[in-house]
Amino acid sequence: MEKLYLTVPKNIHFMRIKKSEILKNEKISKDTYLLELKYSRKVFPSQFIMIDTFPNKFLLKPFSIANFENNKITIIYRVISDGTKWLSTLKPKSFLSYIGPFGNFKKIRNLKIQKNNKIFLIGGGSGIACLIFFYKYLTNFTEDVFTFYGEKDRSYIINLKKFKIRNLNYCTDNGTYGFKGTVLDLAKSKLSEIKPDFIFICGPKEMIKLSQIFLKNPDIKCFVLLEEYMCCGVGVCRSCVVKVKYDSTEFKYQTVCKDGPLFELDSLILD
Numbered sequence: 048m049e050k051l052y053l054t055v056p057k058n059i060h061f062m063r064i065k066k067s068e069i070l071k072n073e074k075i076s077k078d079t080y081l082l083e084l085k086y087s088r089k090v091f092p093s094q095f096i097m098i099d100t101f102p103n104k105f106l107l108k109p110f111s112i113a114n115f116e117n118n119k120i121t122i123i124y125r126v127i128s129d130g131t132k133w134l135s136t137l138k139p140k141s142f143l144s145y146i147g148p149f150g151n152f153k154k155i156r157n158l159k160i161q162k163n164n165k166i167f168l169i170g171g172g173s174g175i176a177c178l179i180f181f182y183k184y185l186t187n188f189t190e191d192v193f194t195f196y197g198e199k200d201r202s203y204i205i206n207l208k209k210f211k212i213r214n215l216n217y218c219t220d221n222g223t224y225g226f227k228g229t230v231l232d233l234a235k236s237k238l239s240e241i242k243p244d245f246i247f248i249c250g251p252k253e254m255i256k257l258s259q260i261f262l263k264n265p266d267i268k269c270f271v272l273l274e275e276y277m278c279c280g281v282g283v284c285r286s287c288v289v290k291v292k293y294d295s296t297e298f299k300y301q302t303v304c305k306d307g308p309l310f311e312l313d314s315l316i317l318d
Contacts, residue, residue: 064099066142070119072135077202079173080135081113082122084143090115092184093155093177093272093308096122096147097280100130109277109304111177112148114210123176123205149280154309155184164244165191169234169258171250172198177272177308178249179210193241197230230254231261243267248312249274256317269312275303282306290316 071083090112097107108130114121126132137143160166166185170178175196185192193214198204201224207215217225218233226233231254234246248258249272262269277287282305289307290298292314301307 078126084120086120091152092181094148094150096145099144101133113176113179125173160188164189167243167246168194169248170196171254174250195234272308273303277304280304
């Protein structure tokens, strides 16, 4: 039976409720919005904040940070619930409450990416949001970063060129924009041509499960950035645990909020 050890975070400042002015909140594709907030502290790729999406509700919702520059946090979100519908109604100069940022950036900092490495970023649907900031970080080490982005149809497509992303490959399930098929099909079609050293994936859980089958290659280091519902953001409540292998027969539980969101693809046991 797994033992639980609850600890109080040392840097408790990120647990305080913050209020930031909204600088921008505009629609950028079907049901999809770009939100900018004032923020003065340092933020790192793969991190997220937990926003009060509907006042007087008990739980806050996690949102990936799509970009950070000039003391501005950028969030890209899709309207799928009452909370995000309310969020889409907020106007510039109003204020938003949140806690964070959260997430274990040390894993990314320890990747040891080299100048000659080739990297695939694979984003399915709104999973592309966290990969935008990640792309900017990776291009500090290598220019060979190739982004694969898929949606159901063209109405959901976000124009990633506005974020200065190069080597872009789009696809839609119905073929209305770019390659016809899934984003995994698209990325797989380029594997033998480009031969990446690293692959990073973010998207729905079913897509992650399929990628464990499609992307088995001992010469490629494959990672996933998980998205999960959570409550606390610091690993205490254990609401966002995933199973992670630590030998051939055993696994342990790790939290997406504190241990992740980055995990090795082959290490995950996804139910």
